[in-house]
Amino acid sequence: MKVKSLFRFPIKSFTEEKRDFIEITDIGKISGDRVGAFRLGEDAKFYDQWLPKRNYLSLMHVPYLSLIKIKFDEKSEQITIKTPENDSVKINISEKEKIENLVSEFLHIHNFEKKFRFVFPNNSSSSFHDTKEGLVSLHSEASEKELNNIMTDIDGIRFRSNIIIKGCDAFEELSWIGKKITINGLNFTGVKAITRCAAVNCNPEQGLYDKNILKILPNLNHIKEPSFGIKLKLLSKGGKININDSIKLN
Secondary structure: OEEEEEEEOOEOOOOOEEEOEEEEOOOOOEOOOOOEEEEEOOOOOOOOOOOOHHHEOOOOOOHHHHHOEEEEEOOOOEEEEEOOOOOOEEEEOOOHHHHHHHHHHHHHHOOOOOOEEEEOOOOOOOOOOOOOOOOEEEEEHHHHHHHHHHOOOOOHHHHOOOEEEEOOOOOHHHHHEOOEEEEOOEEEEEEEEEEOOHHHHEEOOOOEEOOOHHHHHHHHHOOOOOEEEEEEEEOOOOEEEEOOOEEEEO
């Protein structure tokens, strides 16, 4: 088994970043992954602390978020925002009001009127994952193919996993809960299957719900709650994971 693809998602629910490698910190999070978010509400209290995903702009409730393309450049500390109606705009992450206004203008077209704040603490401990622990997400190429045998045109990016692997059977990764997994000298344990929400029903290119993946998953992998992929917890020091790194089970 080997690593096929690697991704991180700098801004929660927004554009993926395909990587040749990812850096796992010593606290078990991917550097640059879910380090920013758009927090619903106008109250500035607790903006840099973790809260459940219902408190943020999310594909679970706002599928057309996927039509906004956001990239983050760590070196320049700039965000590039591209909406369907406008050219790309580069903004420093400190200019939060400008970022909020650009996103708000697009959402207003879709009659989304809720207030929100751009949150980017820019420190190593904060993150805006669906769970407070963060962890690293993984699924297999074979699981994607099995799903596509039932429903066509399902791009694996819908599941927003960090690591996609090749060389195992479909849904085999779901049996790794409690097992030790080694990738490039980094040791992990599989801690849980990932229960999915309506976000996976969103077509990221069209910005709308076009499939009922949640209904299909339990029939495919025989897990009652719709699940796809697993979460990994780091057991060792952090380090780098690269494309084509071998994966070993112990």
